[in-house]
Amino acid sequence: MAETMLHLPRYAADPPGTHPDNDSPEYRSSALRHPNRPLRLLPHLLTEITGPLFGQDRVRPGDDDVTWWDGGEAVGQRIIVRGRVLDSDGRPVPDTLLETWQANAGGRYRHTGDQWPAPLDPHFSGLGRTATDADGNYQFTTIRPGAYPWKNHDNAWRPAHIHFSLFGRAFAQRLVTQMYFPDDPLFFQDPIFNSVPDEKARRRMVSAYDHSATTDTWALGFRWDIVLRGPAQTPFEGEPDDV
Amino acid sequence: MSEQLGTTPSQTVGPFLSIALPWPDGPDLVAGGSAGAVVIEGVLSDGNGEPVPDGVIEIWQADPNGRFPHPDDPRGPVRYPGFRNFGRCATDAGGRFWFRTLVPGRVPGSDARLQAPHADVTVFARGLLRHLVTRVYFPDHAEANGVDPVLSALPQREREQLVAIAEPSGALRFDIRLQGEGETPFFAV
Numbered sequence: 001m002a003e004t005m006l007h008l009p010r011y012a013a014d015p016p017g018t019h020p021d022n023d024s025p026e027y028r029s030s031a032l033r034h035p036n037r038p039l040r041l042l043p044h045l046l047t048e049i050t051g052p053l054f055g056q057d058r059v060r061p062g063d064d065d066v067t068w069w070d071g072g073e074a075v076g077q078r079i080i081v082r083g084r085v086l087d088s089d090g091r092p093v094p095d096t097l098l099e100t101w102q103a104n105a106g107g108r109y110r111h112t113g114d115q116w117p118a119p120l121d122p123h124f125s126g127l128g129r130t131a132t133d134a135d136g137n138y139q140f141t142t143i144r145p146g147a148y149p150w151k152n153h154d155n156a157w158r159p160a161h162i163h164f165s166l167f168g169r170a171f172a173q174r175l176v177t178q179m180y181f182p183d184d185p186l187f188f189q190d191p192i193f194n195s196v197p198d199e200k201a202r203r204r205m206v207s208a209y210d211h212s213a214t215t216d217t218w219a220l221g222f223r224w225d226i227v228l229r230g231p232a233q234t235p236f237e238g239e240p241d242d243v
Numbered sequence: 244m245s246e247q248l249g250t251t252p253s254q255t256v257g258p259f260l261s262i263a264l265p266w267p268d269g270p271d272l273v274a275g276g277s278a279g280a281v282v283i284e285g286v287l288s289d290g291n292g293e294p295v296p297d298g299v300i301e302i303w304q305a306d307p308n309g310r311f312p313h314p315d316d317p318r319g320p321v322r323y324p325g326f327r328n329f330g331r332c333a334t335d336a337g338g339r340f341w342f343r344t345l346v347p348g349r350v351p352g353s354d355a356r357l358q359a360p361h362a363d364v365t366v367f368a369r370g371l372l373r374h375l376v377t378r379v380y381f382p383d384h385a386e387a388n389g390v391d392p393v394l395s396a397l398p399q400r401e402r403e404q405l406v407a408i409a410e411p412s413g414a415l416r417f418d419i420r421l422q423g424e425g426e427t428p429f430f431a432v
Contacts, residue, residue: 006317006351011432012247019253020372027255029370032290033421035429040397042376042430046350047363050313051303052329088248101263109259113297127263163257165264170315171303171363172432176374178254195372196252204251227248 010044010232011172012088017198026191028152044172051171055095056131063129066100066142074124076105076143078219081179081207084136085166087230092136099165100128100140107146107160116149141219147186159186159193168228179224180206253373258297260367261333265299269331272302272344277325279307282414283379283407284341287334287366290422294338298368300419301331302342302379304361309348334368341414346381352392359387359394366419366429375429379417380406401428 022034042048067074085093103109103126106118110126130140145160161178168174180193184206187193196202204227213221256264273280283302287295305311306323314320323345332340349357359380366375380388388394394402404427407415419427 006353008317008353009315014250018250022372022375024372027370027372029255030372031370032293033295033368033370035375035426036290036422037426037428039429039431040401042378042393042432043353044432045352045358045393046311046316047303047305047358047361048432049315050311052327053313054329086248088250090246090248099263101259109262111259111262113258125262126259129263163254163260163263165256169313171365174301174365174374175251175253176256176367177251178257192254192372195254201249201252204249205254227250229250230247 006046008044008046008049011049011170011229012232014229015198018196018201020195021197024191024195027195048171051169051173052167053169054097054167058097059129059131064140066102066124066126066128066140069123069125072123074104074121074143076121078141079144080139080141080213080215080219080221081162081224082137082139082210082213082221083224083226085132085138085168085226085228086136087168087173087228089230091230092132093168093228094132094134094136096132096169097167098130098132098138100142100162102126102142102145102162103148105143105146107148118146118148144181144220152191153189156189157186159184159190164226166226166228173228175226175228177226178205181222182206182209255369255372256299256367258369260297260299260369264331264367265333266331269333270340270342272327272330272342273325275343277345279345280343281346282341282343283362283417284339284414285417285419286338287340287368287419288338288421292423294334294336295368295421296334296336296338298334298338298340298366299331300334300340301329301365301367302344302362303329303365304344304363305347305350307345307348309350349387356390356392357387359384359391361391361393364419366421368421371421375421376432377419377427377429378405382406382409382415397428404428
């Protein structure tokens with residue numbers, strides 16, 4: 001059989017506590033949306049170790065500058081967000097698409113479902129797209145988002161955040177997450193941020209102020225590296241050693 | 244051994260994902276009118292059976308020859324003309340989603356046995372802190388489905404839930420229930 005075995009890469013399991021449990025009662029919207037049955041195990045076969053390789057091909061000129069929309073400039077603190085996309089072995093993930101969305105400087109999303117009394121900005125859509133370069137570096141320019149209230153609990157406010165969506169190079173690496181800002185005083189009461197059980201993992205969602213990314217007379221810089229699952233350390237563990 | 248970096252945790256897409264995630268060409272893995280095109284359609288619903296209007300479904304699948312345009316496939320990358328192996332569709336006010344695709348070919352498993360034609364399905368929604376993964380199989384492939392290594396590992400009832408239902412219109416129906424009665428089987432990847 002050895003010659004017919006397909007030796008596929010496998011992706012490492014994340015340590016317990018890295019990701020939220022979908023059954024997180026403090027986040028009320030999860031109550032009717034988390035499965036009750038245990039997850040079955042999907043082996044890493046061809047469909048799981050491949051995936052869409054979206055990169056610069058899905059990015060149009062200007063998509064990496066969220067500060068300008070519909071013929072004018074958005075209000076608020078202009079910021080540059082930059083970092084690297086790596087796998088857990090520290091290897092860069094090159095030419096991979098990042099899609100971002102966020103509230104405006106006043107904490108309001110351009111969406112019919114967001115009706116709280118903060119102003120919309122006629123020149124802010126909240127949508128950004130960029131791709132990593134050959135070394136896994138990405139950068140985009142945007143407005144620092146505001147915090148906003150929601151109905152999860154009494155006097156509930158979401159800490160300022162930017163949503164990120166990444167594909168990596170494999171179905172098994174797909175990640176949607178949120179980037180937060182350093183020292184946000186709203187962390188203590190946010191059930192989404194605190195849904196990540198491991199405190200070190202939680203801190204990995206928080207960007208750092210980066211003076212080297214700050215541009216004189218232009219924008220403040222923040223650094224945020226994103227780490228996707230990497231290859232399992234012993235890729236053929238458990239398979240017969242017959243090759 | 245190099246030091247391992249901790250992975251970035253997952254967070255919910257939240258209620259405003261439609262600002263960024265829907266693409267105009269998202270649901271079309273092939274253009275309308277393509278020979279052999281089939282529509283997969285369904286409703287995403289919650290533990291009360293209510294539709295989920297703020298979700299996004301993605302699918303990833305082999306082409307009709309069972310190949311992927313990807314360098315990690317040891318058989319080599321192959322691009323099928325006029326076909327994108329990936330689709331994305333946001334749910335509408337009724338929780339509905341759809342894809343226009345080609346039935347994938349059979350893909351090898353971890354040994355010489357072939358898997359049945361399938362697409363991997365990813366579910367994002369407000370209220371889901373981590374995306375869910377399931378698979379959709381095709382009803383006209385009963386024999387292949389009977390020997391598929393992933394389906395075969397499931398209890399009979401769950402196997403049946405992962406096979407789309409042929410509708411009189413010719414579309415294939417694949418509803419996704421997040422919780423409760425008829426809860427879809429989901430996988431850890």
